[in-house]
Amino acid sequence: MSAELDFIAALRALAGDPAARGLRDDCAVLPFGGQTLVLTHDTIVAGVHFLPDMDPADIAWRLVATNISDLAAKGAAPVGVLLAYQLNGAEARFLEGLRAALAEYGAPLLGGDTVGMPDGAAQTLGLTAIGRATHTPVPGRDGAALGDILYITGPVGGAMIGLEALRGGDNGAASAAYRRPQAQLAAGIALAPHVGAMMDVSDGVLLDAARMATASRVTIAIDSAAVPIAAPEPRRAEALRWGDDYHLLFTAAPDVVLPVHAHAIGRVIAAGKAPILLDGAPLSLGDDLGFAHG
Amino acid sequence: MSAELDFIAALRALAGDPAARGLRDDCAVLPFGGQTLVLTHDTIVAGVHFLPDMDPADIAWRLVATNISDLAAKGAAPVGVLLAYQLNGAEARFLEGLRAALAEYGAPLLGGDTVGMPDGAAQTLGLTAIGRATHTPVPGRDGAALGDILYITGPVGGAMIGLEALRGGDNGAASAAYRRPQAQLAAGIALAPHVGAMMDVSDGVLLDAARMATASRVTIAIDSAAVPIAAPEPRRAEALRWGDDYHLLFTAAPDVVLPVHAHAIGRVIAAGKAPILLDGAPLSLGDDLGFAHG
Known part of the structure; x- marks a missing residue:
């Protein structure tokens, strides 16, 4: 954990924009045009965040649902997602779960990237979820007040x-x-x-x-x-x-x-x-x- | 390549939103709050997209520059980036390059995710770049006209x-x-x-x-x-x-x-x-x- 915490502390120095919320919140929150954009990206790694032998449809569902959950915590409505996919030969089942989850949350696929995977590598998947705040100020982790x-x-x-x-x-x-x-x-x-x-x-x-x-x-x-x-x-x-x-x-x-x-x-x-x-x-x-x- | 092309073809069926541009462009382009949001995500994998023994500062630079280049192709100004980083022990040099590239392009770090890497895995890095179109309609790959x-x-x-x-x-x-x-x-x-x-x-x-x-x-x-x-x-x-x-x-x-x-x-x-x-x-x-x- 120490390497991760040191790295995140260093990243905070690069994240001075108020939209980054000090990298301490579930999402970035920024005014864009006349509305408020809510952005999050989660990465999951086989063997770290999911069982490598899980049904890829479930892996896809979890990837989508956990990112949409971050939008939910901001009261944001999904606008769409970008998928970062690493090919491992199990694409058919992954697509099943992806389709189901995107339909469940009304989040269209807007883009992303598909890449190869070297032999022996651990599949690494990412999703960027883009949302629109339905209420401002957008709730954060830092709003708990005495007596709440x-x-x-x-x-x-x-x-x-x-x-x-x-x-x-x-x-x-x-x-x-x-x-x-x-x-x-x-x-x-x-x-x-x-x-x-x-x-x-x-x-x-x-x-x-x-x-x-x-x-x-x-x-x-x-x-x-x-x-x-x-x-x-x-x-x-x-x-x-x-x-x-x-x-x-x-x-x-x-x-x-x-x-x-x-x-x-x-x-x-x-x-x-x-x-x-x-x-x-x-x-x-x-x-x-x-x-x-x- | 066939698995990748088949997968991308299947993804297109999930990407019916016009903002996705049929997954055939460098970026997603969508109206948001009276302006136009431009989004792209690239993933790079050690041994596939970069030499594993490259200076991590250069890897970081390339990760940022190639995504910002996609914004450039849309005439978009960077709003910020989300970083998907996989810890491999070379964080100090990576941060050097990341800092330099973000400063070069005026793109603040807004968020992302830092994850572990199993032994023997190939480091996989992702970046989502968020931009604001400076001109609409936003140029695409499909606008070449006879005589141009x-x-x-x-x-x-x-x-x-x-x-x-x-x-x-x-x-x-x-x-x-x-x-x-x-x-x-x-x-x-x-x-x-x-x-x-x-x-x-x-x-x-x-x-x-x-x-x-x-x-x-x-x-x-x-x-x-x-x-x-x-x-x-x-x-x-x-x-x-x-x-x-x-x-x-x-x-x-x-x-x-x-x-x-x-x-x-x-x-x-x-x-x-x-x-x-x-x-x-x-x-x-x-x-x-x-x-x-x-």
């Missing part, structure tokens, strides 16, 4: 259970939460005018909440029993630390009537010594909070 | 000579044309209001002219002796087939007074049996026209 309630739009732990099912040979409903995550696009658009901070939960609710707290210079107190989980109760602690579920984590003032159903799981308090209080116990970014992958 | 003159903004073959020098151990001026290609951004912006078709020469002037002719449904007659080359005269035929030079290839009506210096190298004639006539000899895309890499 912390909410999540759905359960965590489903992808953990789904991955286990996939590893056990399931390719149906039991593994769907991992294979076919759902970007909360409609919820993000509905919520954007009402939230303080908002982000998608990609790396685990505790880790992502800690990032939100750090960006907002507050502490967030989380009631672990209030977090909805899609896993057996004995695995609650794991579910809170597992990623890939892509629900939206956001704060709103207590008097806000939310336009979509969400679960209150904590509250924003004055910055203490740690970004998170979990059932009263301080937890910091160095602690075991979630899944920080490259 | 074909021009190029500078010589070809320089990158060929530069690569040979680099392979021979040079890291200075003799290899600079390959290591540090120059995107013709100012020329592209100046030319956009005046051209029929425009594109950058990335894969060789003959191959790229053939693509322009095909997109425009015309034939382009090229006078090989008129093409400026940055290589010894005996290597003229090679220089016409070598890529990586990134000058702009464009057409304009004979009465147009060009705002920048360019070399007239051919003319647009009615579509014949081949897209190119080279000194009167028909040449098709299947012939040895240039460098078609993945």
Whole structure:
């Protein structure tokens, strides 16, 4: 991780434009013409971000859904995507999943690049998602205010259970939460005018909440029993630390009537010594909070 | 190549949005907020698109310059870039080149993704360049009209000579044309209001002219002796087939007074049996026209 963190710190020096949001947010956000452009790019690598023997249709779905999820966290509507694809001979199934995911989110393919892959290389795939903000100011991770309630739009732990099912040979409903995550696009658009901070939960609710707290210079107190989980109760602690579920984590003032159903799981308090209080116990970014992958 | 061509054909079915330009242009071009957004993404792979032992500063420069060159071909001004970087331990030099290239083209880093690389993998790097059209309609490859003159903004073959020098151990001026290609951004912006078709020469002037002719449904007659080359005269035929030079290839009506210096190298004639006539000899895309890499 150290090389990555050092590199990102150096990149921040090149990212002084306010649109870059210090490389600390899910997306770049910039005025363009009379509207606001929202841009994100995720790269996934076989063996790092996905199982090399997964159905390529599921890999394509995840590539699209996770990027669209970043747009959802900004309340942005998709304009389209650019695909960076590396040929590995499994194009037919990849196209199936790509077609399904682009149709699901109404995001046309606008361009990209297709390249070869040397023997023995790990397939590396990228997607740039382009969106249009539906509300300004565009929510960031840094908007959590004292007294806000912390909410999540759905359960965590489903992808953990789904991955286990996939590893056990399931390719149906039991593994769907991992294979076919759902970007909360409609919820993000509905919520954007009402939230303080908002982000998608990609790396685990505790880790992502800690990032939100750090960006907002507050502490967030989380009631672990209030977090909805899609896993057996004995695995609650794991579910809170597992990623890939892509629900939206956001704060709103207590008097806000939310336009979509969400679960209150904590509250924003004055910055203490740690970004998170979990059932009263301080937890910091160095602690075991979630899944920080490259 | 067949897998790549089949895949791209399938992608075109997903790219029905006019902004995608049928995936046949250098960039996606779309109205946004009363202006016109120009987007491109290129991916480069160690051992496929660059020498694995090149100075990472030069790799970064090439990654930026080649994407900015696509914006230049649209007459677009850079708004910023998203970087997809795969950690390989050579970050310090990569950052040097990245900083220099972004400064050269006035393109701030807006975001992206940094990922790990499994052992033995080939480093795969991507860049999304975002631009703002300075003139509409935005030039495409398909605008070459009967009677137009074909021009190029500078010589070809320089990158060929530069690569040979680099392979021979040079890291200075003799290899600079390959290591540090120059995107013709100012020329592209100046030319956009005046051209029929425009594109950058990335894969060789003959191959790229053939693509322009095909997109425009015309034939382009090229006078090989008129093409400026940055290589010894005996290597003229090679220089016409070598890529990586990134000058702009464009057409304009004979009465147009060009705002920048360019070399007239051919003319647009009615579509014949081949897209190119080279000194009167028909040449098709299947012939040895240039460098078609993945």
